[in-house]
Amino acid sequence: MAIAMVSLSAGLVYAHPQPQDQKDFDDSKAAAQSCPGPQIALEACESSIYHSLDTRMGDLYKKQMARLGPESKAALRDAQRAWLVFRDKSCDYEAGKDPRGYMLVIQYTCLQDTTRRRIEDLTSYIECTQNGCPSE
Template sequence: MTSGFHGHLKAGFIPVRSWLFLSGEPKITMTRTLAFPVAVMVSLLGSIVVEPSYAAGMNTQTYSPDYDKCMDKSGGVTAEMLDCASAELSLQDKKLNAAYQALMRKSTDEEKTALRDSQRGWLAYRTASCKLTMIFGGGGTMDLIAASSCNLDETARRVFFLESLLAE
């Protein structure tokens, strides 16, 4: 059983330090903050309730086999990893645009308006979320990889979502 700080991290809880003075000596105790697990649960439950067909396969990765090969070949070199992610993002962006256009062609005027509004909202969300990922990264080249991965992950999820709407 894992205990202490790392045990809390592995359990999905964010540790919060509070100082207690017992017998004149400072002691650090950990309390669990439920914000992170609750946010994850709400987002997952929201997806399941609102979009059952989407939620059924939402853990499915939609990356190309070339992406995995490229990342394996990169050897952990930041520039090469970013090149792999950039190439895959380009591919995912083409898939996203194709799914979006196909949905627009088959949609009613009301559906087109909703789709357009949803897409604009999603673009703003993706931009803000991935910027936040980079800002909270703490500096360094890993921030670039984290932001790139965020863009790629969010785009792949959106492709999957739009393609699931096409299948309905």
């Protein structure tokens, strides 16, 4: 039953459409599906995937910041800080107090899902070349 719950929560991670041209998404998705079963190994695997995504997000954030003027940099910095608070609080809530002991796995899958969505946002900012794009 506990494994089914983890499988269900892990499935939610991939309910959102993923960009087809982002190899990182495909790699992290495949890695999550190949995480081993024992809880401690599963936690380590999910943590590793999350930290890889977090690094990717940080790289994209820096790339977008390099393109911006002072006002837009301040706006993106403030947005990113607010997003980090949202991500952490939302995933704390989602993980809850799971009596079966899978709180960390649920939390890491939430962090992965939320970070993937932020990667999509940052990627779209970087790729935007039309009027109205968030750049200066």
